[in-house]
Amino acid sequence: MLGDARKAQEIFQTTLREAALRAARGELPKEPFWLFRDARWRCLETSETELQAEPLEIDEHDIVPEAPSQIEQLEPAQLAIWVSSAPDPQRTALANFKPGWMPCFLKS
Numbered sequence: 001m002l003g004d005a006r007k008a009q010e011i012f013q014t015t016l017r018e019a020a021l022r023a024a025r026g027e028l029p030k031e032p033f034w035l036f037r038d039a040r041w042r043c044l045e046t047s048e049t050e051l052q053a054e055p056l057e058i059d060e061h062d063i064v065p066e067a068p069s070q071i072e073q074l075e076p077a078q079l080a081i082w083v084s085s086a087p088d089p090q091r092t093a094l095a096n097f098k099p100g101w102m103p104c105f106l107k108s
Contacts, residue, residue: 015039
């Protein structure tokens, strides 16, 4: 998730240390998978500040009427690249929609 074994090990150890302290105080959450959730959030916080997207050059073209059918033919990795190259507000909106959704500006 981080791309760096050292950082992942640090997060793992910090998460377990925090869990041990919580257990000693009798403060362990009753929800399932809480330890996984805590570790995941620590990884996301770390990657948000340290991990940068690789520079990628993609040809730009005007939107054509055939765009919806072209997008439907994209492989998941190609679609991920397309979404990740959008500016932040649009990228977040596109990433939060369900599969099969077509951006309204691409519908004919």
